[in-house]
Amino acid sequence: MRVERIINKRQELVPGQNTDTGLLDGVIRKYSGKRGIMIPVLQETQKIYGYLPRETFLRLSEELGLNLSDMYGVATFYAQFRLSPVGRHIIRVCHGTACHVQNAQGITDALEETLKVADGGTTDDGMFTLESVACLGCCSLAPVMMIGDETYGKLTGKEAVKVIKNIRIKEKKLPI
Amino acid sequence: MGQTRVIVGLGSCGLAAGAGKVYEKIRSLKEAEDLDFKLSKTSCSGMCYREPLVEVVDETGWYLYGGINEDIAVELLNSHVANNNPVKEHIVCTDLYDTPDSRFFRQQVKIALRNCGRIDPENIMEYEARGGYEALKRIIDENTDPRSIIREVTDSGLRGRGGGGFPTGLKWKYTFNHKSTEKYVICNADEGDPGAFMDRSLLEGDPHSVLEGMIIAGLATEATSGVIYCRAEYPLALKRLDIAIRQARERNYLGKDFDISVKEGAGAFVCGEETALISSVEGYRGMPAKRPPFPAESGLWKKPTNINNVETFANIPWIMRQGAAEYARYGTEKSRGTKVFALAGKIRHGGLVEVPMGITIKDIVFGLGGGIPGDKTFKAVQLGGPSGGCIPAWLADTPVDYESVNATGAIMGSGGLVVMDETTCMVDIARFFLDFTARESCGKCTFCRIGTMRMLEILVRITEGSGREEDIAILEDLAGQIKESSLCGLGQTAPNPVITTIRYFRDEYEAHINQKRCPAKACKKLLRYEVDESNCTGCTVCARNCPVSAISGERKEIHYIDQDICTRCGICYLKCRFDAIMVT
Ligand SMILES: Cc1cc2nc3c(=O)[nH]c(=O)nc-3n(C[C@H](O)[C@H](O)[C@H](O)COP(=O)(O)O)c2cc1C
Ligand code: FES
Numbered sequence: 158m159r160v161e162r163i164i165n166k167r168q169e170l171v172p173g174q175n176t177d178t179g180l181l182d183g184v185i186r187k188y189s190g191k192r193g194i195m196i197p198v199l200q201e202t203q204k205i206y207g208y209l210p211r212e213t214f215l216r217l218s219e220e221l222g223l224n225l226s227d228m229y230g231v232a233t234f235y236a237q238f239r240l241s242p243v244g245r246h247i248i249r250v251c252h253g254t255a256c257h258v259q260n261a262q263g264i265t266d267a268l269e270e271t272l273k274v275a276d277g278g279t280t281d282d283g284m285f286t287l288e289s290v291a292c293l294g295c296c297s298l299a300p301v302m303m304i305g306d307e308t309y310g311k312l313t314g315k316e317a318v319k320v321i322k323n324i325r326i327k328e329k330k331l332p333i
Numbered sequence: 334m335g336q337t338r339v340i341v342g343l344g345s346c347g348l349a350a351g352a353g354k355v356y357e358k359i360r361s362l363k364e365a366e367d368l369d370f371k372l373s374k375t376s377c378s379g380m381c382y383r384e385p386l387v388e389v390v391d392e393t394g395w396y397l398y399g400g401i402n403e404d405i406a407v408e409l410l411n412s413h414v415a416n417n418n419p420v421k422e423h424i425v426c427t428d429l430y431d432t433p434d435s436r437f438f439r440q441q442v443k444i445a446l447r448n449c450g451r452i453d454p455e456n457i458m459e460y461e462a463r464g465g466y467e468a469l470k471r472i473i474d475e476n477t478d479p480r481s482i483i484r485e486v487t488d489s490g491l492r493g494r495g496g497g498g499f500p501t502g503l504k505w506k507y508t509f510n511h512k513s514t515e516k517y518v519i520c521n522a523d524e525g526d527p528g529a530f531m532d533r534s535l536l537e538g539d540p541h542s543v544l545e546g547m548i549i550a551g552l553a554t555e556a557t558s559g560v561i562y563c564r565a566e567y568p569l570a571l572k573r574l575d576i577a578i579r580q581a582r583e584r585n586y587l588g589k590d591f592d593i594s595v596k597e598g599a600g601a602f603v604c605g606e607e608t609a610l611i612s613s614v615e616g617y618r619g620m621p622a623k624r625p626p627f628p629a630e631s632g633l634w635k636k637p638t639n640i641n642n643v644e645t646f647a648n649i650p651w652i653m654r655q656g657a658a659e660y661a662r663y664g665t666e667k668s669r670g671t672k673v674f675a676l677a678g679k680i681r682h683g684g685l686v687e688v689p690m691g692i693t694i695k696d697i698v699f700g701l702g703g704g705i706p707g708d709k710t711f712k713a714v715q716l717g718g719p720s721g722g723c724i725p726a727w728l729a730d731t732p733v734d735y736e737s738v739n740a741t742g743a744i745m746g747s748g749g750l751v752v753m754d755e756t757t758c759m760v761d762i763a764r765f766f767l768d769f770t771a772r773e774s775c776g777k778c779t780f781c782r783i784g785t786m787r788m789l790e791i792l793v794r795i796t797e798g799s800g801r802e803e804d805i806a807i808l809e810d811l812a813g814q815i816k817e818s819s820l821c822g823l824g825q826t827a828p829n830p831v832i833t834t835i836r837y838f839r840d841e842y843e844a845h846i847n848q849k850r851c852p853a854k855a856c857k858k859l860l861r862y863e864v865d866e867s868n869c870t871g872c873t874v875c876a877r878n879c880p881v882s883a884i885s886g887e888r889k890e891i892h893y894i895d896q897d898i899c900t901r902c903g904i905c906y907l908k909c910r911f912d913a914i915m916v917t
Contacts, residue, residue, distance in 0.1 A: 192634075195616035196599055200565070227617070234618040234775075236600030237565055254528030254715060254751045255677035257765050262857075267907055290566070291527030291602075291769070295349040296675065296751075297381035297683030308349035314907050 176212040180205050185220050195231050208239040244279045244286035249303045253292030256300040267314030337370040340388040344377030344537050352385035358403045370414050376538030378450025379685035383425050399425035444671050445647040446687045449538030454573050457580040460541040468653035469545050482553040488657035490669030495642030496747045498735045507629035508554040511637040516556040518547050519640045522563040525602035526718030529749030531673040532643035534685050536570035540577035546646030551591045554639045559593035602773035606821050607640045620777050621821035664690035668734035678751035681706050695729040709754035717746025719766045720826035722833030742833040758855035759838040764792035766830040781824030784815040797858040800846035858901050861917045866891050868913035875905035
């Protein structure tokens with residue numbers, strides 16, 4: 158679900174911190190001269206950087222002949238694309254129909270309160286990004302949230318908060 | 334002596350419930366102790382409510398174990414596999430005797446799902462062993478005329494399973510009739526309905542049946558290549574499709590005259606609409622176009638294109654092998670065959686079921702689904718997702734076929750069936766779906782873009798206790814206009830959830846508007862939070878966490894919530910460790 162379309166916020170392209178556009182060489186080679194490439198090119202770019210930094214738009218446009226405004230149009234139309242960096246852990250709370258009737262809102266509320274971010278936002282320490290998604294496909298475990306590849310089912314707000322706290326504790330113990 | 338087989342269900346639902354760890358445990362034990370059995374993987378059998386599932390097949394019979402964790406897996410191996418001693422308390426189903434769960438499978442007719450949960454989806458040989466690619470081989474060997482294939486599909490009565498229910502044979506005929514040197518077959522695997530997972534389970538569990546269906550469609554419509562448009566949110570389905578396509582190429586089912594590529598969707602509900610989907614495959618924003626021309630005439634790259642849903646394609650090989658008459662035996666006069674439903678919500682046995690059309694909603698909810706959990710009462714089912722509607726409990730005898738469901742104001746849709754009980758607020762459900770469609774509206778036409786937004790605002794206002802008397806009439810007026818004037822199916826069907834909930838649950842709307850009361854106690858802003866004096870210990874946690882300082886009270890004394898200040902955020906309820914906050 159895309160939050161941006163409703164909150165009428167203009168999305169700015171964020172310059173990356175010293176983005177190495179050299180990483181795009183493979184993508185450019187693979188798609189050069191083909192048709193219908195816009196979406197896969199942006200998808201692969203996002204796979205490399207985690208989001209779409211401004212510099213990548215410029216290089217892709219130049220080398221693949223893609224129109225910059227078309228690129229921006231596509232990147233803001235589809236929910237998958239991000240124009241700014243995300244946290245290390247992306248928390249995806251399911252708000253599909255099944256999860257909605259099992260009180261998914263309670264989970265988002267509890268997480269917003271604990272992390273002090275709004276839905277769609279990233280915590281100041283860059284650790285978590287909180288997102289809402291529509292149906293993760295395990296409706297029989299509703300309400301569900303997913304962090305990385307791990308799925309947590311049959312949750313309550315309190316349990317969701319506990320999961321977050323455990324991740325925080327684990328990360329603190331990691332040697333730097 | 335036949336070798337014992339142990340099969341672990343590794344669909345997305347199984348993996349979410351921990352099946353991956355169970356599989357690893359069994360694999361490592363097998364290796365460490367050099368146990369003699371064959372370990373394999375399969376996908377979702379539909380019994381999501383009992384995941385993770387492990388099957389054991391030995392010479393005495395078939396046993397399906399449910400709710401397995403690593404410890405129980407060890408027990409299974411030690412007791413059942415090593416010592417032929419089945420672990421009774423974890424058996425969900427077996428072919429030796431009836432269990433309470435046997436009913437779940439007995440009432441189903443598996444055609445589209447014939448292989449799901451029965452084969453290893455990553456192994457083409459297992460698909461072939463169950464008759465896979467036979468239909469295709471026969472068509473090629475006998476050099477069957479495209480018109481005969483189309484006639485067979487037409488005679489089966491198969492209608493599109495993506496929601497519209499358009500006769501599949503007829504659609505193929507249109508594409509066949511438009512001659513071109515370049516033609517496409519597209520499989521719509523965008524599955525946007527938030528609460529449905531039929532197509533995903535099919536792609537994860539039996540990707541070859543979809544490929545075979547597409548190749549047959551390609552032969553029937555004389556298409557030159559195929560595209561599968563699949564949601565990026567389905568990583569496992571994408572991976573298994575990739576493997577399946579590679580295997581099909583190795584065996585020359587694909588590649589020579591007809592090849593299939595996969596396009597990943599990027600997250601937009603409207604891209605399930607066929608013209609928007611085509612525009613997305615071409616690399617643009619997924620905006621729908623005016624029809625006609627229909628894709629059959631001018632679709633992908635302006636060439637004739639045949640678009641069908643995943644489940645539609647999965648039925649095709651079965652129909653070609655067993656014959657149209659056999660398929661048409663199931664279902665009703667106008668809705669032939671079977672339909673897959675994703676059962677979810679307030680239901681005991683959530684999962685995936687395939688039933689003959691014409692079975693009643695009651696049979697699905699109470700027969701297969703096992704009824705409502707707890708001591709709650711069944712209130713309604715939601716069919717068809719954001720384009721569908723709610724069918725109330727008193728119409729539970731409605732048979733599920735296209736005509737009967739449409740008569741209630743809902744639509745058959747792609748097969749999401751969400752069950753609701755007395756704690757679900759119908760105004761809130763309408764608001765939920767409008768919130769979804771308003772966000773997902775592509776913005777091209779005014780009625781859809783602005784109309785859904787206006788309806789959403791009114792619904793929000795009603796659920797927050799500021800509804801006005803005239804609101805129901807305004808909603809009905811807007812609904813009619815949006816339905817009539819929108820460009821594509823998204824807008825034309827977006828008002829359905831509102832129309833059906835007003836039709837069947839007008840009293841709930843009135844309670845919200847006139848008495849500022851939510852009968853289901855679901856609308857937060859209409860609730861009252863109060864301190865339960867017998868439980869309150871005076872720990873002050875609620876008072877310290879209240880963002881608007883509405884709670885007062887001294888340490889070790891009973892606290893009090895000032896209703897005039899309270900914003901009903903519910904934080905005190907979450908924070909209280911003594912269950913001392915009551916919601917009324
Ligand atoms: C807003 C909207 C969303 C749709 N989403 C899907 C979808 O997710 N999957 C699907 O198969 N069809 C979807 N459809 C229906 C398709 O437009 C199309 O009718 C269908 O893919 C045709 O296949 P069928 O004849 O096999 O059903 C959607 C239609 C609309 C208007
Ligand atoms: S609705 Fe949440 S997983 Fe399907």
